[in-house]
Amino acid sequence: MDGSVIVAPAGSAISRHAEFPQPNRRQKAKALTRQKVVDAAKRLFATVGYKAATIRDIAADAGMSTGAVFNSFEDKDALYLAIHGHPALTPEQGLHLAAALRRAVEFMEGFEDDPDQIGLSDLLADCRAALPAKAG
Known part of the structure; x- marks a missing residue:
């Protein structure tokens, strides 16, 4: 090869696939689980507050196990950070x-x-x- 780059036509099936690979089923399921956890945490943080909301409560509200929550987030602080973009304030x-x-x-x-x-x-x-x- 002479070092030149071959570019697929914009909008072609090849360029779409090469530029934006589609997530597989496992990745989609993980993203859905993460979103359910985030939604549940938002509800609980708003209703009972950050301190009173537990990972167990968040998991129950999301309809999943605590393990599923911990698979998506290291701890409640990380979950709060993901939602609000800053750590919880004392x-x-x-x-x-x-x-x-x-x-x-x-x-x-x-x-x-x-x-x-x-x-x-x-x-x-x-x-x-x-x-x-x-x-x-």
């Missing part, structure tokens, strides 16, 4: 985050009426929605 971290958001909101409110601050009102609304109501 109560102390949550308090610090809320305090930081409150300070950011107070700072941004000083610029709220400035027409040059494009997007500030949306950011403020998002921050306010994320914060619990102020106590007393």
Whole structure:
């Protein structure tokens, strides 16, 4: 060979197969199991909270064994990370985050009426929605 590359025509059966191999049945089943676990965990984290939700509860809600859950995720922390993109916060971290958001909101409110601050009102609304109501 002279080092040239042969390219199949775009859209041909050869190019589709070469570029995007289709998952086999086992891979599809594993992905479905993982999605069921994620869906169950989302429901439980939302209803009973992260701390109270157990792997056993998540497995039961998903209609599978705890082994199936552990086959997809190392532990509950990994499951939370997969769902939310960050580790679960401790109560102390949550308090610090809320305090930081409150300070950011107070700072941004000083610029709220400035027409040059494009997007500030949306950011403020998002921050306010994320914060619990102020106590007393």
